[in-house]
Structure formats: C-alpha cells, structure tokens
Amino acid sequence: MLETRSLTKSFGAIHVTRSVSLRLERGERRVILGPNGAGKTTLFNLLVGELAPDSGTVHLAGEDVTALPVARRARRGLSRSYQKNTLFDGLTVEENLALAAAVPTGHATRLWSDSLSRPEIRETVAEVAEQVRLVPYLHAKVSEVSYGVRRQLEVGVALATRPHVLLMDEPTSGVGPEMSKGFHDLLNDLPSDLTLLIIEHDMDLAFAVADTITVLNYGEVVFDGLPEAARGSKLLKDIYLGSWEDA
Amino acid sequence: MFRHTPLRHAVLAILALAALMQAFTAGYFGLEILIEILILCMLVLALDLVAGFGGMVSLCHGALMGVGAYAFAALATLAGLDPWLAALAAVALTAAVAWVIGAICARSHGIYFIMATLAFGQMAYSYVFESPLFGGDDGMGGIDRFDLTAIGIDLNDSRTFALFCLAVLGAVYLFATAILRSGLGRSLTGVMHNEKRMKALGLNTWRIKADVFGLSGIIAGIAGVLAAQHIMFISPGLLNWTVSGEALVVVILGGLGTLVGPLVGAVAFVVMKHQLGEVTTYWHLVVGIVLIAVVMSRANGIFGWAEARWGARLDRRLADATRSPTPEEVTSDA
Secondary structure (H helix, E strand, O other), X not given: OEEEEEEEEEEOOEEEEEEEEEEEOOOOEEEEEOOOOOOHHHXXXXXXXXXXXXXXXXXXXXXXXXXXXXXXXXXXXXXXXXXXXOOOOOOEHHHHHHHHHHHHHOHHHOOOXXXXXXXXXXXXXHHXXXXXXXXXXXXXXXXXXXXXXXXXXXXXXXXXXXXXXXXXXXOOOOOOHHHHHHHHHHHHOOOOOOEEEEEOOOHHHHHHHOOEEEEEEOOEEEEEEOHHHHHHOHHHHHHHHHXXXXX | OOOOOHHHHHHHHHHHHHHHHHHHHOOHHHHHHHHHHHHHHHHHHHHHHHHHHHOOOOOOHHHHHHHHHHHHHHHHHHOOXXXXXXXXXXXHHXXXXXXXXXXXXXXXXXXXXXXXXXXXXXXXXXXXXXXXXXXXXHOEOOOOOOOEHHHOEOOOOXXXXXXXXHHHHHHHHHHHHHHHHOHHHHHHHHHHHOHHHHHHOOOOHHHHHHHHHHHHHHXXXXXXXXXXXXXXXXXXXHHOHHHHHXXXXXXXXXXXXXXXXXXXXHHHHHHHHHHHHHHOOOHHHHHHHXXXXXXXXXXXXXXXXXXXXXXXXXXXXXXXXXXXXXXXXHHHHO
16 A cells, blocks of 8 residues: 655765665554654655655555655545644634545635535544544634644544545654553544554554554664564664563 | 624624715715725735735735736727726736736745735836836826616716725625635635645645635736726826735734725725825824734734624624523523
C-alpha cells in the first residue's frame, strides 16, 4: 500500500534520512520507534510530500508519487496527523471535521453547494466524531477545548478525509496515561483495512497496536520486524529500549 | 465560518431601512451621498470577502473597480455596445483579471501579498493614465446609464438610480453570503485559519484563493460599472491605490470578516467625510484618529465592538424567547 525505496534526505552535512526502504501492506499497523532526532518526523514529511527527498522514491498503491505535491498525495488517500496540533483554531470541532470530510466528496471547492449541510458530509462528521470520541465537543470552538480533546481532533481531521493510509505523528504526545489508554482503544476501533504508520514514544501503546515495528536511528532503519522480536533485540535496548525495559 | 446572527440581521434591516428612507426623502445632494455609500459598500464587500475570510489583504480592489468602470465605458461608448451587454462583458473581464491576479499572488503571503496586489493595481493605474485610448489623465466622459424606460424606470433620475443601486447592493450581498456558505467559501476560511493543514487534507489552496479572488472581482466589476454610470465620467484616479487603501480603512473601521461591518464602515466613512468636510479640509485627520482608536481598542471595528458587547446577549435572549418550555418549566409556571 505504501512503499519507500532508498529514501534519502540531508540538510547540509546532516544526513537525516539514510536510504530508508519500507513496505506497508494494506491494513498493516506499523509503529516507528527511535530516539529524538532519529529522523522520524522527517520521514513523515518525505512521505506526504512536505519535503522533497534528495534521492529515492515513495510509492502509494503501486504508483510513484515522489513528484506529487502534498495535496495530490492526500487526494490519493494519504493522510497525516501532526505532532503539534495543526487545527483550525477559530472554528468549532464540527467545522474542523466538516472541512476535512468535504475534500474527498468534491464539495470543498464547489460554489453552489454548502458543504456543511450535505448529508454525506454530516454522516462522515458524525461517524468520525464517534470514532475519536468527540461527540460531546462538536459545537465547541477548538480554542475552548482541552489539549487532549485537540489531540483527538487532530486524528479525527486526518480520518475525516477517508484515507487509505494514515500517518500519525505521536498521537499521544503530551497527554496523560488515562488518555493514552483511550487512544489505544481508539486505534483498535479504526477500520481494519486502514493502513497505519505511527510514530510513538509510549511503548505500551506502541507494542499494543503494532503489527510490525521499525526502529530508526540517525536516519537509518536499524530494526524492522515483529514486536516480539523488537522486545528481545539487544540493539534496540542499547539505542532506545533499555531505560524502558528497566523501568 | 460565516453565519448570520440576530444582531447581523438587525443591523442589515436598520441599514436597509435607513437607505430606503434616504432614497425617498433626500434631496439631490443627499441622494448623491447615498449612491456614493452604496457603491463603496459593494467595493468593501468585495474586499472583505478576500481579506476578512481569506486573509488576502488586497491593495488592488480599487483598480479592479476601475477596470470594471473603464471596460464598461470603453465598450459602451467607444465600441457602441448595448450598455447591458457592455456591463456584462466589463464584469466578466474584471473577474478574469481578478482571477489572474489572485492566481499569481495566492502563492505569497502577508506583506508580500499586499505588495504584489499593490503592484498590479498601480500597473493598471499607470496604463490607463498613459493610454490615449482611455483618454489618459483626462478620463472618459459621455457614459450613459442603463436604459430601463421600456419598463417605466428612468435611471437618469437620481432617486431612481439610488434605488437601483440599493437593489444591486442587496443582490451583491446575497451573492457574497452564497459564496461564503458554499464549499468553496468554507474552504477559503479553512485556508485562512491553517493553509498548511488544508493542503495536507488534499486541497489546492492557491486555486481556492484565486477562485474567490475572481468572484470578488465580479463584485468589484459591478461596483465599477455603477461608479461609471453614477458620475457618467471616469478618470484614472478611480484605479489609484488610494481608493484601495480607503476601502481597506473602511473594512477595518467597520469590522473585518463580518460582511455586515464593512457596510457600517462605509456609512460611517462617507458620512464623516462629508460632514467633517464641511467644517474642515483636514477631515482625514479625524478619520485617522477614529481608525487608530478602533484599532487600538482591539475591537474588530465598529460592528465587531457592537457584536462583542451585545451580540451574545441578544442571541441568548432570542434563544430563550424562541425555545419551547421544558416540562419542569411548565409545571413550575402552573
């Protein structure tokens, strides 16, 4: 469903992504682990087109999308959520979801159709709000809801475009253990054919949801395999997991 | 997202009634002021559409109005086209010019967007100023108003022309609200709030901005056609950046991004201009002080201030008055 071949990116002399090759099957849930500065978010930016690679290619459903801009990749079913909330703060939760839900229907660019009142868009908004537990907050302004609700909305907005592949950049960043557990349930409730690539620092959540784990270190893939194998990997303990397991 | 509130409806009703009263009772000079206000209202609606709901602060909307006025004048007087056809062509041309300017400038933001639109506006101004075809700095005269005598309406009468402009303004306002309530208009609001996210959702954001800029050009073009018919003479000054600057002042004075506010701003600006102009030639100083006070108060213009002060209270009262009583309330009333 999503594949990278020898993806490479440098900023000056700093090699942020070193020949990264990944292959995600349809419906796969993969978690990317790695210490700060490992190049995880840069990899996401390369995948969605916010950054252009120095070399290598990105393939979505078999099509080479490396040259396509962000919007065109998104229209092909590649959606993302951000580590820092990137929402429409002055609007309500419902309007945030509706803006996203209108895009795949084509109503987002039409002059003679009110996207907010279209039944198919209202249906998507209601469904996504249910999925990400936002029903009680639909009429609240984003600027008035808690940080945790905004994190849920961040995922909801990405989901409302009905993507085939969803990239989630630290969805539980900054939330407490209780909400982190809530995200676990939320991720498990997502459609089984949705391909998920998640950057996550919460190890409990990562191992609970992942079908496969990829570990990046200094921009390089140093581990790619099943969660069970990741748990026992000495390399991982050395670069990342040691403190977690000891804890 | 744009929505009408009870306060907005109330202000619109008051403005419409005041305009009607003025149109039926005022003398020649009062009617001229009213027409000036109505045409300015159209221009500031066009500007608020892009600046208030799309974050595109344009300094070429005066020039767009001038393009509409000159295109109408040239087609009707030089090419001899039927005035209605000339008006249609002039509005279409203005929309096309606005779309191209929007498409080019949409990739820039903030001060760079403002400067790019200013450059386009001044290019149009300079061209018209130097062009013998358009009369150069002498301008163009002999422009006729629409001929509606077949249905018993004489637009050469100031009162009738004022009422005609009021009707057109009503249609323009409905057009602007239709744009803002459409998928395109809502996406424009999304672009203003977070363009990066709108791109990530799959939207071609420059296209959205260009399309709404083009639609805003339709309104500016209509204002231009009416401006040309109002005085029956046009000069390059209509395209000068100061016209765009004044329109921006009016939008900010009234309330950016409210659609109703700029109408209030237009009334306040023109009334101040004429009332103070009778007392002093330095009336701009007073307008400047008022504008500074409005901006420094951090209220969103005159209407924004009123909306912050009374809007929520009015909404609550109306909601209380219109909701059906709950069973508990019925019991307690009994």
